[in-house]
Amino acid sequence: MSARPAPWSGRRGAIIAAAVVLLFLVPLFASTYQTQLLTYGLTFAIAALGFNLLLGYTGLLSFGHSAYFGAGAYAVALILRYFGVSSMELFLLGGIVFSSALAALFGVVCVRHTKIFFGILTLALSQVLWTLAYKFFWITGGTDGLRVPFAKLTLLGGLIRFDGADALVKFIHSYYYYVLVLFLACVAAMWLIVHSPFGKTLQAIRDNETRARFLGVRIWRYRWLAFVVSGIFTGLAGILWVPLNGLTTPEILYWPQSGKIVFFAVLGGFRNFLGPVVGAIIYNYLEVYAIASTEYWQIFLGVILILLVTFLPAGIVGSSIRVYEWLRRRKGAPA
């Protein structure tokens, strides 16, 4: 195996280090509201990372990732409701077990198919989950959903609690760092996954399934593993999202939520490792500032999506890199 490209070397390393430092400093200069917004963005970014292991690296377009996001969120809400647990670490454990079990089950059916059929199956299964959450209202609260108030939450095994005055401010600040650390761990883990022999095998399957099969790669098993890993990341995003939102409703299992996750990846550019992450964070601001001002956010998203896939298929990050490289080449060229 050839040496891995070190992510921390050269100019790119400097940019990434600066970004990480900046992320750690955000609560010091940003308002509580801005910090909360960015926390939302980071949870979506984790979902986008997971989604893109399938789209960008395995070549499978899932229209049903709301299922795993919702599974994480509902697992937290149900554990809180039926077991009275308040430790975030136990929520993480329970939520990850639940979403990975779900992804393992759905994955068995979905990975036998590619392209359209894969998309249809993932969409269909997520819609089943949505109707179940919607119709079994005595368990799931139906359209009212289930509440997950932050005041009931404790972080780091009970070390950090939220009560008394300024509980909300305290929660937002500590929770931001909690999510940030997990987010950075997810980015690092995903980087290692896509650059590992496993990740390279997925890319080989994406680029040429027949050849990969001739090389003895067990296609379904690799796709299934990628599906489960992808589901775990997206489930983790749902787990982290729900205390922030304070409520989980069947909305997050419904297809537009899957559409949003697809959108993150396309907006940032799914051929680039960090594209979906950037896409998710930008999307979050778009939703809050541009879309919240209009009732008709779907048409806005739809038009952007059509324009992106028609004219900018590399997304924001991919296109920026291309422009940057073009400028550098022009500057470097002899006059």
Place this chain on the structure above:
Amino acid sequence: MEIVALQVLNSLFYAAVLFLIAAGLSLIFGVMGIINMAHGSFYALGAYITAWAVIKASGTLPPGTLYGFLLLGALAVAVIGMAIEPTLIRPFYKRPEEYQLLVTFGLLLVMDDVIRIVWGGTPLTASALVDRLGLVSIGGLPYPVYNIVMIGVGAVAALALWAFVYRTRFGVLLRATAQDRRMAAALGIDIGRIYLLAFGIGCLMAGLGGAIVVPTQAAVLGMGVEVLVISFVVVVIGGLGSLEGALVGALVVSALRTITIQFAEEFELAALYLIAAIVLLIRPTGLFGKKA
């Protein structure tokens, strides 16, 4: 016993609507090789246009002529579809499938909101069309004549489509294009025209499905995606790209739906997808699909 007869009729009515939608989806896929994620939105558009026209015209036009709006609504949807295909979808035939799915998904988002902008959130109905035909007694229980007539319309549409694809010159060109696009082009077939018409017919049928439904149940937001997801099940069971498959799939799905609604309403969609998943596991190309 009478209940069973009514449920069979209900199931057939629903099958007629599902067939129209799924056959359009399947036809577009069979000829052009793309899955139109916005297909359900064309169905919703047909329902909204028809209901809106019926509401506007009732009182001014003689009641009998209102039935013409069923066809006009479907034709309007076909015209809209034929405007969208060359502008939006044509640039994507040569691009990877992910992009085709993404662009039609974008179209779905746009169309859903256009419907919301034009007609708002209040449901629209055209129940006057059902009321005017009155009821018929089936074993002592009243049943709307409209539904029975529309089962017939569905059957006629299925026959007409079959005759069109298998018994006309255009049908030959259509099937040739579906089989080998490049060879067909080399033989002088105008591929662009075939695609435009195939897409138009697909949209016409989806629109007709919506037009037929709207007198019996209100046009509501979100009906497009709901039907999209169910018609996926139909084509998965029947085999994507096959008209016979769409017919059998529609009958199976509507029968199953009627049974689950009667006995275990919570599991309606879950049961449908379970069947679809089983079919995909046993016969990945569906009951009538060709081997890949």
